[in-house]
Structure formats: C-alpha cells, structure tokens
Amino acid sequence: MQLKAISEQVVAVVGASSGIGRETALQFAKRGAKLVVSARSESGLKSLVEEIKSFGGDATFVIADVSDFEQVKAIADYTVSHYGRLDTWVHCPATAVFATFDNTTPEEFKRVIDVSLMGQVYGAMAALPHLKREGRGALIHVSSVEGRRALPYQSSYSSAKHGVEGFLEALRVELEHEKYPISVTSIKPSVINTPFYNNGRTKLGVKPTGIPPYYDASIVADAILYTAENPTRDFIVGDVGKILDVLQRLSPGLVDQILLLVGFQFQKTNEPKSEDAPDNLYEPIPAHDKVEGDFGNLEIPTFTDWLDKNPPLKWGALAAAALGVAAVLGWHPGNDV
Template sequence: MAVIVITGGTAGVGKATALHFAKAGFDVGIIARDEESLHSTEDELRRFGVNACAVHADVADSKAIVDAANEIATRLGAIDVWVNNAMAAVLAPFRTMTPEEFRRVTEVTYLGYVNGTRAALELMVPRDRGVIIQVGSALAYRSIPLQSAYCGAKAAIRGFSDAVRTELMHENSRVEISMVQMPGLNTPQFEWARNKFAWAMRPVPPVFEPEVAASAIFKVAQKPVRELWVGSSTIQSIVGQFFFPGFLDRLVVKKAWEGQMTDSLNAEDRQDYLDRPVNDVHKIHGTFSAEAKNRAARVTSGLPGNVLLGSLAVGALVIARRLITRKK
C-alpha cells in the first residue's frame, strides 16, 4: 500500500488532502504541532480502513522533521509521496511587523518546506523513487500587500524547488518535485493567522474549497508535473505577471488591500498560531463556504509556452504559404 506524508495535516488543505488520500487507500502520515488535533485526525483517517501515523513536530525544526519522517517510515513503510503544506502568516503592512514575526513566518513557510524536502530526499533518493509536492500559491508569482512575509516565502519555495529539481535531473534521479500553485481557499488560515488590524480578514476572491486543492494534489501525486496552476484567478495572476507586472502592481493596491478586509471586528479573545498551536480541534473549512467554489480550472506550467510555440508555428506556416504563393 502506498504511503503519503503531509505536513500541517490537521487542518485546512492539509487535512482535506489527508482524507482524500485515505479515501483512495493510501496509508497516511501527518505532522503538526497540536497534539489533540493530531490524535483526532489520525482517528478520522483510520475510519477509511488505512493505517495512519500522527507525529508531533514543528516544521521549523529540521532535526524534528527528519526524526518524524523516519518514525513514519518505520511505522507505515517506505514513503511514496511527501506533501509540504504547513504554513504561517502575519496579516499586516511590512513596517508594522517585528523582525521576530517576519522570521517566524519564514522559518515555517519557507524553511519548513526546505526541512521537509530534505527529510523526504534522505528516504527517497536511496530508493530512487518518490514524489515531493510543494503546496504553493499564485502569490509565489504575484505578491500582494499585507502578506509580505508569506509572499516572500512562497516565492522562495519556487526558487528552491527549481534548483533542487535540476540537481535531481543532473543525478538522473527518478525522484520528482512538483509545485501546485493555489488560489484563495476557504480554510481557517485567516481565522488563525496573526492579524494586526482590528478588522477580520479574508482571502482575495474568488475563493475555492480546500477539497479543490486536495484533488489537485492527488492528481499531481498520480502524474507528477513541474507545476500545476489551480483556478482561473491563479492562471490569470501568473500569466499577467509575466506580461503586465506594473499594471498588476496598481491593480492590487486597491483590490488586494481592501479585498482582504471584512466588515467584522476581530473577537477580543482571538488566538493566532504563530508561536503556538491554536487550542481547539482543527477544521478543514473557514467561514466563506457560502461563496466558495467546488471546482477549478487546472493547467500545467508548460501550457502557456506550448500555446505560444504553437501560435508561432502556425504563424510561420501562414507566412511560408504566402511566400510560396507569391513565387508561383
């Protein structure tokens, strides 16, 4: 039976993905910080008749993640798929963030992926097989205001993954690294992220359910690609950034700043997960189910280039035909 490991596997996209793979018959290992949610999610996974292994660890601790990977491999068997998903965010203008807050977001959201990738490679490379999936975001290409640390981390993950992928190619390794770039998702992220505004915040619309992300991750696990872009908003943001970065800068000044604000004030007892886990049983969905979409367009990162090459080829044929006609 195949084995998958998911960091941040007790809430949001991580938990949705864990359940999706369990339904498909995978044994599932999950890594997270909250003990209660780890045990709860582990029980849910076992109801599908699969084996599950929950390990308490902070992805920012490289040794802890290596130890967690080894524990899961010992209990479940060789790891076939590793999904780096754990993240943290601070919702605030950059100048209001402390160095410690920025560092913590980077340690979890970027270095957590580095640590997870290292742990996975230590187990996969000797066997010469396995798939590492980096859960990314359209923000890896097109940054927005009020999430500077998170955007920086997502962009860093893309650069890091591209470098490691080429190293594996140089070694003729069959271990593959894929990145799945996500749109705004209806997860608890905006309820738990540190928020320095008085107002509650939200993902920039359109919003998709976490199951959309889980389905995309499952697709890539079955048939790895370099990158998969999920959602029309993701596709438009990435392609638009290639061609009109200055225009998008001006567009997001208003759309992404005000678009992340709600009309509700934060609760006085609001907790955030930056330094410690939130003390409740984690959930998959956020508070935007009424507007969240259940389906999304998906394209691989090679499609725009293929379309361009195809257009150039068609154009060349048209020109060649005209030249031949003129000679006649």
C-alpha cells in the same frame, strides 16, 4: 519517471491537522495509501487519524513543529520505521502576519520565514535521503500563487513563498543532474477557503480575508493526488491564480494597479479583531482543526484545473485557440512570412 499508484504508496502529509493538509490526508486514505500525518496540534491529528480509521484507512501521526529540523526529520524517519519506506512527501504548513511591512516586527517576519520557507526546506532535506534510497518518489510542496506575485499586507508570507519557488527550482535541476527519478512539484493554490485567515496574526484591526473569489480545499487536494501519480513541475490551482500568473508575466505594473484598487480593502472583513487575539504563529489553535474556513459563501468552481490534469486535451485546446486567433488575423498555414 514512473510513480506508484496511490493505493501502493506510503505518504507523509505534513501540516495535516487542518485546511488543505487535512483534506489531502483524507483523500489519500480514501484511495488506499498508508499515511503518517503531522502537525503541531495533537487534538487535530488524533481526530484526523480517528476519521481515517473510521472508513478503514491506515494512518498514524507524529507531533512536530516544522521550524525545528530535528522534529521534521523525525517525521520522515518514523514513516520509514513504521511502514518500511516513504514514497511521497506532502508539505503544507504555513503561517502569516497580515500587516503592512513597516508594522511587522523582525521577530514576526522571521517566524513566518521559519515556518513557511525553512519548514519546507527542512521537509525536503528530511525526505530526500529516504526517497533516494527507495529509488523514486515525489516531493510535493504546497506553495502559493503568491510565490509568483506578492500581495500587500503579506510581505513575509509572500517572501516565504518566493523562497520556496527558488529552492525547488534549484533542487529539481540537481536531482535531474544526478539522475534520480524523484518528482519535485510546486502546488500553487489561489485563495482557498480554509482556517488560514482565522489563524493568521492581524494588525489590520479586523479579521483578514483573501481577495475573493475563494475555492474549496478539495480542488487543491485533487491536484496534490494527481501530482503524486503524475510527475508535474508546477500546478496552479484555481482559474483566478492562472489569470494572475499570466497578467504578472505580461505586465507587473498592470498588476500593481489592480492591487492598488482591490488589494487593500478586499483583504479586510468588517469583523473587528485585535492583534492580541489568538493566532497560530507560535501555538496551534485546536478550535480550527478543520478543513473549511468561514468563506464558503464566496466559493466558486474551477474549470481549467481539469485541463491541467489532462495535458493532451490542454495542449489541443491551446493549439485550437491559437489557430482561431490566427484565422481572425487572416493568417493560415502556408502564408508567406
């Protein structure tokens, strides 16, 4: 499967007014892609397009709420009418309610699902006809490590991300069966320093936070741009996310015990915040139309993402590690089994 160079692509980035989506749009534009950016926040989209044009990039915007299929379809249709085609669809929007399950209302749970799962579904539905007509392309969906392991206080968000993983797996196989050269990627970020924790509705009595450490949004954007040129099934962003994924595969019960120790107190700051405080569950918050969140002091670098973008070196390193373990255990090639 061969994807176009980014400089030759027309890209739609949905959820681009802030956080990962905004940083991703900026990076695509700097690499020469033509862009349609979308979100609910008109002010955020205008400032983003102005920033892109300030360094010579080519971008336009569409205001849309991803919980409405017709509005999502309008993004894809406008991209094709404006630029003549669609090569890559990047879908980022998500919202959250930080609360115990029994303190989450049916309406709140459904709204998180409508935005964070059904929005992703609508994105794929809207983009696919255009990608099929083009004969190739990439669907890149920003999921989460929570698509592999759910966290307390985030039952609705974790449910949405598990759902994203399910529909992408089914879709990927269907496209392979139909022999369409369309790459379907799930990007699974660890805890990222974006306005996500400012925007979410909280019933914890305080401003919520991710379980540290944090990573910079740029590493997620780097992974997205990599998968826009290199067909990739899954990309877990951040070393901690990869460790959590391995632990979950080995022993979910062990992860339960770890989360009992850190999953509750480490998702709470000391900053009081009422559940009546502004949140983006139904309306955008223009003040948060930026890439960074409030936890830059907790950011650390990542090391293993580079290996994921260099598969030969990654598998070589794994083989060397396996041989090292075998040597410690006294095994070497040729030993009778």
